[in-house]
Amino acid sequence: MADLFARGEKPEYLFWVGCAGAFDDRYKKVARAFTKILTHLNMSYAVLGKEETCTGDPARRAGNEMLYQMQALQNIEVFKMYEVQKIITICPHCFNIFKNEYPDLGGNYEVIHYTQLLATLIHEGKMKPNKKLTDKVTYHDPCYLGRANHVYDEPRAVIRSVAGSITEMKRNKSFALCCGAGGAQMFKEAEKGNKEVFIERIEDALETGASVIATSCPFCMTMITDGLKYKNKEEEIKNYDIAELIAMDLDL
Amino acid sequence: MVKQVVFAAALLLTLGVFAYTVNRILSFFRFTRKTFPVRDLGKRFGVMMNVAFGQTKIFRRPVIGLLHALVFWGFCVILIGSVEMVIDGLTGTERVLSFLGVLYDVIIATGDVFALVVGLSILVFLSRRLFFHIRRFEGIEMGRSTHIDANIALTMIFLLMVSLQGMNTFYVAHQQVAGETIKGVFPVSNMLASLFTGMQATSLHTLHEVCWWAHILLIFIFANMLPYSKHFHVFMSVPNVFLSRLEPLGKLTNMDSVTREVRLMMNPDTVYAAAPADAPVERFGVKDIEDVSWKNYFDSLSCTQCGRCTSVCPANITGKLLSPRKVIMDVRARMKEKGPGLVKNGKEYADNKSLLRDYITEEELWACTTCNACAMECPININHPSIIVDMRRYLVMEEASAPGELKAVFSNIENNGAPWQFSPEDRLLWAKDLEMKIKN
Numbered sequence: 001m002a003d004l005f006a007r008g009e010k011p012e013y014l015f016w017v018g019c020a021g022a023f024d025d026r027y028k029k030v031a032r033a034f035t036k037i038l039t040h041l042n043m044s045y046a047v048l049g050k051e052e053t054c055t056g057d058p059a060r061r062a063g064n065e066m067l068y069q070m071q072a073l074q075n076i077e078v079f080k081m082y083e084v085q086k087i088i089t090i091c092p093h094c095f096n097i098f099k100n101e102y103p104d105l106g107g108n109y110e111v112i113h114y115t116q117l118l119a120t121l122i123h124e125g126k127m128k129p130n131k132k133l134t135d136k137v138t139y140h141d142p143c144y145l146g147r148a149n150h151v152y153d154e155p156r157a158v159i160r161s162v163a164g165s166i167t168e169m170k171r172n173k174s175f176a177l178c179c180g181a182g183g184a185q186m187f188k189e190a191e192k193g194n195k196e197v198f199i200e201r202i203e204d205a206l207e208t209g210a211s212v213i214a215t216s217c218p219f220c221m222t223m224i225t226d227g228l229k230y231k232n233k234e235e236e237i238k239n240y241d242i243a244e245l246i247a248m249d250l251d252l
Numbered sequence: 253m254v255k256q257v258v259f260a261a262a263l264l265l266t267l268g269v270f271a272y273t274v275n276r277i278l279s280f281f282r283f284t285r286k287t288f289p290v291r292d293l294g295k296r297f298g299v300m301m302n303v304a305f306g307q308t309k310i311f312r313r314p315v316i317g318l319l320h321a322l323v324f325w326g327f328c329v330i331l332i333g334s335v336e337m338v339i340d341g342l343t344g345t346e347r348v349l350s351f352l353g354v355l356y357d358v359i360i361a362t363g364d365v366f367a368l369v370v371g372l373s374i375l376v377f378l379s380r381r382l383f384f385h386i387r388r389f390e391g392i393e394m395g396r397s398t399h400i401d402a403n404i405a406l407t408m409i410f411l412l413m414v415s416l417q418g419m420n421t422f423y424v425a426h427q428q429v430a431g432e433t434i435k436g437v438f439p440v441s442n443m444l445a446s447l448f449t450g451m452q453a454t455s456l457h458t459l460h461e462v463c464w465w466a467h468i469l470l471i472f473i474f475a476n477m478l479p480y481s482k483h484f485h486v487f488m489s490v491p492n493v494f495l496s497r498l499e500p501l502g503k504l505t506n507m508d509s510v511t512r513e514v515r516l517m518m519n520p521d522t523v524y525a526a527a528p529a530d531a532p533v534e535r536f537g538v539k540d541i542e543d544v545s546w547k548n549y550f551d552s553l554s555c556t557q558c559g560r561c562t563s564v565c566p567a568n569i570t571g572k573l574l575s576p577r578k579v580i581m582d583v584r585a586r587m588k589e590k591g592p593g594l595v596k597n598g599k600e601y602a603d604n605k606s607l608l609r610d611y612i613t614e615e616e617l618w619a620c621t622t623c624n625a626c627a628m629e630c631p632i633n634i635n636h637p638s639i640i641v642d643m644r645r646y647l648v649m650e651e652a653s654a655p656g657e658l659k660a661v662f663s664n665i666e667n668n669g670a671p672w673q674f675s676p677e678d679r680l681l682w683a684k685d686l687e688m689k690i691k692n
Contacts, residue, residue: 019670021682035686049680053669062620062658063537063644065507067665069514096502143623148502153472174628175312178566183622183637187671188657191619194571201566228586 001046001082003062012044013112014084016098018091019054020218026225027218033247034090034114041127045088051078057093060101061185068081069105072097076107086110088117090243092144092151092217093182099149115144115216115242119154122161129249132162135238137245138210138225140169140201141176142217155216158242162249163212169204177201181219206237213239255397259341266472266534273479280549280591283599287505287545288497295488296494303633304493313560316380322633323409326366333363337468350435360436364420368440371413373672378406388559391568393578397481398557400485405483408474415470418463421445426456485556489632492554495547496633501624504641509534510649537645540606541586542599544639551634552584561626561636567619574619576626576636582611583639608643617643618655623661 004011015038022032038045056071063206079087087109089095099111121127139159145151152173171177180190180197190196202224205213213228215221221241228234240248302308305328307321319619321435336349350356366402380386383403420441427434427446438445448456478484538544552594561576562568568575586607593601608614617640626636647653661671 016480017679017682019672022679023670023672023682031682032686035683047680047683050676052679053676054665054671056665058661058671059665060504060653061641061644062661063641063646063648064654064662065510065536065645066514066649067662069507069510070518071665071669073518074515093629096500100503101506105511143621143625144502147624147628149500175564177564177569178621178623178625180566180570180621183641184658184661185621187661188618188655190570191565191567191572191574191615193573193619195569197566197570197621200570210655 001048002051004046005082007147010083013045013046013086013088014079014082015047016046016091016094017052018094018218021090021121022052024218024222026221027241030090030218030221030241030243033241033252034098034243036247036252037118037243037250040250041121046056047083048078049063055094055097058184058187060097061182072102072105072107076102076105079107079109086108086112088112088114089217090114090216090241092142092148093219096144096148113151113154113216115145115152115155115158118242118246119157122158125174127246127250129161129246131162131164132249133212133245135163135212136166136167136208136210137163137212137214138167138169138205138208138213139172140205141173141178142215143176143182143210144221145176145207146176147174149166155184155214155242158246159214162245167210169208171204177204179217179220181223186219186222196230198223198227198231202231202233206231206233211237212245213237214242214245215239216242253344256342256344262469263338263341264473266476269476270479273476275551276595277479279595280587281546283542283591283594284544284546284549287498287547290495292498295498296496296532297652299496299498299633300490300494303496304413304490307631309629309633312629312631320377323370323373326363326370329359329366330370332359333416334468334471335656337464341468347435356435357437361439364417364436364438364440367413367416367420371410371417374406374410374413378403378410380579381406388563390574391559391562391578392573393575393581394557394559401481401483402557405474405477405481408470408477412467412470412474413567415463415467417444418439419460419467422448422456422460422463425451426453426460427447429453429456482555482557482641484553485632488554489556492550492632492634495550497547497635497638501627501635505638507536507645535646536649537647538639538642539608539646539650541583541590542594543642544583544644545605547635548583548639549587552580552587554632555580555584555634558631560629560631561634564625564629566621566623566625572616572619573613574616576640579612579616579636579639580634582607586611608646612643613618614653617647668680 016034016186017031020027053075054071055075056068059071060068087098089098092113095111095113100107118127137159139155156166177200178197213224215224221239224239228237228239307324310317310320323603339348340346381389381399420438421444424434424441424445428449430446430453478486535543544672557577559577564574566572590603591601620637620640622637622641626638664671664673668674
């Protein structure tokens with residue numbers, strides 16, 4: 001973003017990579033896949049790179065409002081500097097916080113989750129996936145996309161464009177069970193109980209008999225992958241992000 | 253005339269006791285905090301029609317949801333009949349609303365059918381509680397008293413329906429035997445009445461009177477039991493839906509007091525300036541009952557402990573201590589305990605207990621994934637995660653207390669701008685060797 005700005009150029013979208021996209025080894029691949037899609041589509045976008053920082057979501061949901069607001073106000077200043085108006089996120093937590101919570105601090109943007117962008121482009125015929133995927137696919141709704149923001153149909157539309165159909169889990173859409181990582185749980189051990197949440201969820205996924213579990217959230221991906229490992233299924237069942245499914249379909 | 257006087261006295265007593273109780277409960281709201289303003293009345297009306305009167309969220313469990321919806325709609329229709337009974341009781345008239353003609357026939361016929369439907373549904377509810385092991389009705393918060401409370405209320409409603417059906421039946425039978433016109437249409441009671449047409453008109457009249465009085469007195473007693481019961485729900489749920497938080501479930505309420513402080517810190521000119529004198533000194537987050545918002549307390553009064561929230565909670569499903577229903581019940585219980593002291597001694601009153609720890613433990617609070625399944629499921633739009641996060645806010649900002657891993661997350665975010673310990677310098681490593689064509 002800084003480089004572009006120095007040249008006097010202003011991209012249409014800010015692609016917000018998120019901490020997982022930048023640092024989590026598995027999710028880096030998703031960030032790469034989505035970048036390839038953006039390039040393939042000739043989109044006008046930029047990333048903040050080293051100037052990107054945490055949105056404050058895990059801090060806020062863990063009760064550290066002070067730290068969240070410091071992060072948020074700092075980010076809002078950076079967005080102001082680069083005159084950011086449209087933000088694309090891959091992480092639903094970043095999506096939710098920009099869309100619903102930054103406006104309280106004066107940060108108003110058009111915030112788009114990448115599944116919404118892809119669904120729109122597919123709907124408008126600007127992107128034509130080839131339905132190459134023959135595996136049985138199921139989809140795990142991230143809480144912060146689904147219940148929190150009612151984005152249920154767009155991710156499904158994108159999956160249908162590569163796989164034809166989706167085999168739903170028994171708990172899906174607004175009934176979907178959390179993967180167990182939200183609300184800053186991602187970063188801590190779970191409280192004492194008789195089961196891990198991700199195991200409960202992976203059992204829903206296994207029940208469908210799908211060989212591909214699609215997700216659209218970095219935390220969900222970690223949990224689902226952990227679940228597959230726990231069940232010794234990581235060889236036969238794959239966990240892909242929707243962006244990766246599209247990138248594979250388009251041979252990017 | 254005697255009947256009217258007795259009736260008026262009973263009604264007055266009912267209203268008096270009810271006003272006393274409700275006033276007492278309302279006085280506790282003084283000690284709660286402000287939260288969102290109640291605007292967008294049109295939108296609120298829509299939500300109320302949809303969620304409360306349309307019963308849309310209860311249908312997320314279609315079978316038992318339908319039974320509840322029938323009971324609710326039945327109550328709405330039967331309520332009109334109760335209003336008529338009050339007018340009749342005060343003025344000595346008989347079925348005063350019958351001047352409404354066809355509309356009256358429709359209301360009465362619907363109410364007559366509903367009396368049976370509600371009665372049967374209540375029997376199903378009662379038998380579920382008495383004879384079936386239903387997980388949703390169990391849990392650490394569901395002590396014996398909660399089950400007794402539920403069973404008493406259900407029994408009361410059942411008796412209300414029996415007395416109503418009896419009243420209608422003996423009315424129809426009496427009118428038939430006495431050869432008088434029947435005001436209203438009674439599809440169910442008509443059939444039942446045929447069993448009694450062999451009786452004397454006078455005895456039918458007496459039986460009708462007995463049922464009439466039993467029904468109205470049960471209503472009076474029930475109305476005054478409700479504020480002390482989880483079934484306060486009957487009065488509070490529709491207003492609670494009207495007062496719903498209208499924002500997306502994913503949104504947390506901004507703490508403006510924190511915004512003031514952060515802005516002061518970020519602006520070098522004001523960093524040493526004193527806080528404005530008019531800024532209220534308020535505890536960050538929720539520790540005790542006087543820190544909760546009026547909406548949290550309203551939620552707790554409306555909750556009927558159905559447990560739909562807890563039954564979908566990922567933490568609860570996997571055996572953790574957290575139960576969203578318990579959090580809401582604790583708010584009500586704590587206010588019941590501390591409220592009278594606050595009223596008597598003012599808001600500085602302390603009883604060396606608090607909502608946090610004495611009712612809700614840290615272990616429960618930290619188990620929440622903020623997935624909002626509870627809030628999504630609640631048929632009356634209670635928002636559980638808001639209070640859980642508010643209690644975390646107190647823990648973190650006032651006591652600097654959090655699980656060790658989360659403290660590490662905080663310092664990572666502060667120091668290197670990510671929850672993990674990676675240098676911001678490495679933020680673009682993921683894109684290494686990647687062709688990033690940047691277009692304009």
